[in-house]
Amino acid sequence: MDKPIILLKGKYSEETLAELKKKNRVWKTIDIYKNQLGEVFQITHPRLLYSSDYDKEKENFVKAKLGKNPSLKGNWIYFPWSGFLIHTVGQKDYLTLRTNRNRNLITKKEQEKLYDFCVGIAGLSIGNMIAVSLAYQGFSTFKLAELDTLETTNLNRIRTGIGSLGMRKIDITAQQIYEIDPHAKLYLFNRGLKKNNFKN
Incomplete structure (x- = not known):
């Protein structure tokens, strides 16, 4: 990626x-x-x-x-x-x-905390929507795990289109996050979660 x-x-x-x-x-x-x-x-x-x-x-x-x-x-x-x-x-x-429009929802200190907070998501079908929504709100560090590629039957729950079919779900999600926050810190586990990488 x-x-x-x-x-x-x-x-x-x-x-x-x-x-x-x-x-x-x-x-x-x-x-x-x-x-x-x-x-x-x-x-x-x-x-x-x-x-x-x-x-x-x-x-x-x-x-x-x-x-x-x-x-x-x-x-x-x-x-x-x-x-x-x-x-x-x-x-x-x-x-x-x-994050300007978040000002009346959360404080500046809380916004900074979200920016530095690391979110881990395993599975990027429903997880895609969660990751992208959190990126919109100002989260910037993610650990994403997914080994699957996008199929037509996934289009009922992933925010993407037909042009992304065949792509790895983890790449789709990473691209979407980077397009919201190009400075995001993403740690990608494209073989999913396994015993040897679970602690990471």
């Missing part, structure tokens, strides 16, 4: 980015960095939301963050299975954006 390739902000150059594009099959490039900066401003400056200065302050914030060479700001994330290359904010801002 291939993991996303991530160029972390401040740790890559134009040459590094060009090399990534050259060495990999990039079907689509999506640049959401600027829009995400606007979202970051909105949730970190709520007092300005209904003020007459909001648009100007937001524009100044985004402009300052973009700098002279926006393509060297933020993270670039390449997903090998889809060929998508996405320009996004850094990991910390991404987590803030992704």
Whole structure:
């Protein structure tokens, strides 16, 4: 199972980015960095939301963050299975954006606890829905065990489509989690749980 390739902000150059594009099959490039900066401003400056200065302050914030060479700001994330290359904010801002709507449900401290908590799931038919739902809520570390491949009869309980038939269920679930959180820590047991790996 291939993991996303991530160029972390401040740790890559134009040459590094060009090399990534050259060495990999990039079907689509999506640049959401600027829009995400606007979202970051909105949730970190709520007092300005209904003020007459909001648009100007937001524009100044985004402009300052973009700098002279926006393509060297933020993270670039390449997903090998889809060929998508996405320009996004850094990991910390991404987590803030992704979990922002959880604020009135759980505290920041509880959210941080979920992020660091490790969840183990054996069996990724019904387990697929559980894993993906937890990833949406901000869980980031998973130990997944499954040895089976997807068959048509599984489509009543796995959130995927006909194009995934024949794929390993563990790969489908891993891809879905990475597409929610590219920084997720996944430990994959693709031969299922056995005596020799149960303690892991």
